[in-house]
Amino acid sequence: MSTLLLDKQAVNSLLNMEEVLVVVEEAFRTWGEGKGNMPPKAYLTVEKGDFRAMPAALTGHAGMKWVNAHPNNKSRNLPSVMAVIIYNDPETGYPLAIMDATNITAYRTGAAAAIASKYLARSDSKSLGIIGAGTQAHTQIIAHMEVFNLNSVNTFDITPGSAEKLASDLPEFPVKLCTIEEAAASDIVCTLTPSRKPAVMNDWIKEGTHINAIGADAAGKEELDPQILRRAMVVVDDIKQSTAGGEINVPIQKGIYSTNDIHGTLADLVLGKIPGRTNSQTITVFDSTGIAIEDIAVAGLMYEKAWQSGDYPMIDLV
Amino acid sequence: MSTLLLDKQAVNSLLNMEEVLVVVEEAFRTWGEGKGNMPPKAYLTVEKGDFRAMPAALTGHAGMKWVNAHPNNKSRNLPSVMAVIIYNDPETGYPLAIMDATNITAYRTGAAAAIASKYLARSDSKSLGIIGAGTQAHTQIIAHMEVFNLNSVNTFDITPGSAEKLASDLPEFPVKLCTIEEAAASDIVCTLTPSRKPAVMNDWIKEGTHINAIGADAAGKEELDPQILRRAMVVVDDIKQSTAGGEINVPIQKGIYSTNDIHGTLADLVLGKIPGRTNSQTITVFDSTGIAIEDIAVAGLMYEKAWQSGDYPMIDLV
Numbered sequence: 001m002s003t004l005l006l007d008k009q010a011v012n013s014l015l016n017m018e019e020v021l022v023v024v025e026e027a028f029r030t031w032g033e034g035k036g037n038m039p040p041k042a043y044l045t046v047e048k049g050d051f052r053a054m055p056a057a058l059t060g061h062a063g064m065k066w067v068n069a070h071p072n073n074k075s076r077n078l079p080s081v082m083a084v085i086i087y088n089d090p091e092t093g094y095p096l097a098i099m100d101a102t103n104i105t106a107y108r109t110g111a112a113a114a115i116a117s118k119y120l121a122r123s124d125s126k127s128l129g130i131i132g133a134g135t136q137a138h139t140q141i142i143a144h145m146e147v148f149n150l151n152s153v154n155t156f157d158i159t160p161g162s163a164e165k166l167a168s169d170l171p172e173f174p175v176k177l178c179t180i181e182e183a184a185a186s187d188i189v190c191t192l193t194p195s196r197k198p199a200v201m202n203d204w205i206k207e208g209t210h211i212n213a214i215g216a217d218a219a220g221k222e223e224l225d226p227q228i229l230r231r232a233m234v235v236v237d238d239i240k241q242s243t244a245g246g247e248i249n250v251p252i253q254k255g256i257y258s259t260n261d262i263h264g265t266l267a268d269l270v271l272g273k274i275p276g277r278t279n280s281q282t283i284t285v286f287d288s289t290g291i292a293i294e295d296i297a298v299a300g301l302m303y304e305k306a307w308q309s310g311d312y313p314m315i316d317l318v
Numbered sequence: 319m320s321t322l323l324l325d326k327q328a329v330n331s332l333l334n335m336e337e338v339l340v341v342v343e344e345a346f347r348t349w350g351e352g353k354g355n356m357p358p359k360a361y362l363t364v365e366k367g368d369f370r371a372m373p374a375a376l377t378g379h380a381g382m383k384w385v386n387a388h389p390n391n392k393s394r395n396l397p398s399v400m401a402v403i404i405y406n407d408p409e410t411g412y413p414l415a416i417m418d419a420t421n422i423t424a425y426r427t428g429a430a431a432a433i434a435s436k437y438l439a440r441s442d443s444k445s446l447g448i449i450g451a452g453t454q455a456h457t458q459i460i461a462h463m464e465v466f467n468l469n470s471v472n473t474f475d476i477t478p479g480s481a482e483k484l485a486s487d488l489p490e491f492p493v494k495l496c497t498i499e500e501a502a503a504s505d506i507v508c509t510l511t512p513s514r515k516p517a518v519m520n521d522w523i524k525e526g527t528h529i530n531a532i533g534a535d536a537a538g539k540e541e542l543d544p545q546i547l548r549r550a551m552v553v554v555d556d557i558k559q560s561t562a563g564g565e566i567n568v569p570i571q572k573g574i575y576s577t578n579d580i581h582g583t584l585a586d587l588v589l590g591k592i593p594g595r596t597n598s599q600t601i602t603v604f605d606s607t608g609i610a611i612e613d614i615a616v617a618g619l620m621y622e623k624a625w626q627s628g629d630y631p632m633i634d635l636v
Contacts, residue, residue, distance in 0.1 A: 001396065005323070007635050042360035044373035046380055046408040053371035053382055055362035062364055064371055066382050066404050068411025078319065078410050082636045086384050086404070090364040092396050093386025098416055100636045317325050318400040318418045 003317040004306050006099035014305045015107050017142045024111040027297035032267030035059045038292050056292035061300040062090035065101050087299040097303045108294035110139030113212035114147045116286035119269045119276040121188045121210035126151050129186030132193035133157035133166040140190045156183040191215050191223040202227035207281040213247035214288045226251040232283040233263045241289040321635040322624050324417035332623045333425050335460045342429040345615035350585030353377045356610050374610035379618040380408035383419050405617040415621045426612035428457030431530035432465045434604035437587045437594040439506045439528035444469050447504030450511035451475035451484040458508045459491055474501040509533050509541040520545035525599040531565035532606045544569040550601040551581045559607040
């Protein structure tokens with residue numbers, strides 16, 4: 001036995017959104033069928049930031065993502081968030097692979113949102129709104145372009161130059177710069193900001209819009225006017241995580257929203273246990289916090305591809 | 319930046335018990351002073367075994383051990399327990415090293431017990447009793463030989479040939495085969511079995527003995543006649559873990575022992591917050607469950623030594 005070593009460059013060479021969409025949707029299906037296990041994250045807090053251990057198992061897969069968040073890293077020219085996955089054989093526990101998980105995280109988050117859009121957005125959606133043109137915007141656009149025939153990606157960022165950079169990074173896609181109100185008037189809207197107060201107002205959102213609320217991933221964070229949630233059919237990736245730190249966490253704390261108002265989970269939607277959109281007027285929201293089964297499913301894909309290619313280094317780690 | 323890669327062979331070449339004893343004692347001191355953080359382990363259960371994420375931070379160190387337990391692995395010619403540590407810079411979260419942690423676990427466990435013996439056993443102890451001559455016995459012997467002038471290591475194992483193998487593996491030490499009663503009559507006794515019922519009886523233990531109870535590391539496991547605990551001054555590595563799965567867990571469940579009976583923690587002992595042995599008659603017990611600060615302290619030592627030598631591979635992992 002030996003362990004595959006997949007560094008950043010190797011993972012980037014193996015990542016393909018079409019394949020990631022398949023395995024992430026399958027992960028939600030498997031988990032929804034009760035064939036998975038995802039214990040709560042373990043948090044380690046240090047002076048300058050924190051770390052999270054995110055373990056998960058699915059049929060045929062087991063592993064753990066270890067990811068930090070150090071907000072002041074930009075001043076040191078380092079990413080704020082870096083992640084490593086240890087991917088194991090569930091039958092023996094053997095560590096089959098060690099891999100960079102920074103781009104796996106971006107890809108699985110884009111894929112989960114596009115899967116939610118597939119079930120919740122109008123199937124004739126033509127425009128994608130991007131609010132927050134940082135790293136995560138790339139994979140949201142790539143994933144949605146796989147699922148929808150979009151003719152316009154309406155992009156806004158509060159930082160001058162960010163939307164321009166995104167457009168120049170993705171010349172193959174119809175990225176257009178616009179105001180936040182114009183981005184919010186798109187058929188599908190992705191909010192990708194670190195906001196701690198509502199940035200997207202209720203009266204900007206037209207009937208029939210689907211929103212992927214991605215930015216809120218910790219207590220106190222919110223991007224949407226809570227009145228949007230009250231009008232909308234809300235689907236979450238994980239009820240506990242969303243309640244604790246997703247888009248709904250602040251409205252729940254304030255008593256404006258309740259877990260009883262949640263329509264259901266993405267797993268239930270994929271399995272057909274709950275209905276998706278039934279008319280063209282409903283506003284739908286996917287509250288994404290990011291869950292470990294997504295990471296482990298993509299890690300499994302990376303391992304299989306790397307193993308079959310025979311092109312990546314193996315080490316006698318343990 | 320790049321990440322040091324330390325495989326099994328590299329870690330074995332760097333491990334030195336004299337140094338491990340220093341950093342593990344320092345870890346208990348730092349943690350006891352409140353300069354550390356060790357959140358509860360996260361458990362991931364799969365059909366054939368389980369995995370544990372063990373995160374910890376100490377001044378200057380952060381990281382996480384990911385360790386499996388798959389009892390049926392022997393039939394596949396694989397170890398039941400394999401472990402990997404991701405060692406991070408607490409200032410930035412950067413993964414400074416990925417390393418095999420299987421032997422780190424054995425060394426830190428041996429070191430913690432020998433440190434407990436240093437504070438709790440009679441300083442003129444001459445004999446070490448080993449009950450259970452498996453992998454863990456090696457590092458218990460090596461660690462105790464660093465701290466004490468022992469003239470005899472009295473070894474018993476229930477499996478024929480195990481004690482003989484230990485003696486032939488360690489020809490430099492005075493390993494002698496004996497009965498379990500003779501091993502239990504040593505000055506310092508280490509119990510290293512997977513027992514789920516008392517294996518060491520109360521009337522075998524003479525006054526003034528120090529016992530390191532290492533084997534019990536999960537609910538339902540116990541090695542000592544609970545009457546020994548009632549006679550003894552009991553020190554634990556972590557009150558919560560020992561109560562949940564250490565040597566005291568079954569007696570506590572049965573109402574024979576109480577957390578109020580615990581003398582204190584090894585950290586308190588190292589810091590002088592509680593007294594150690596005060597006479598030559600007291601029976602003392604160290605209940606070791608194995609804690610993440612021990613692993614991270616040794617990982618820090620491995621990283622420093624490997625970095626300074628410049629002899630180990632670095633990769634652009636993240």
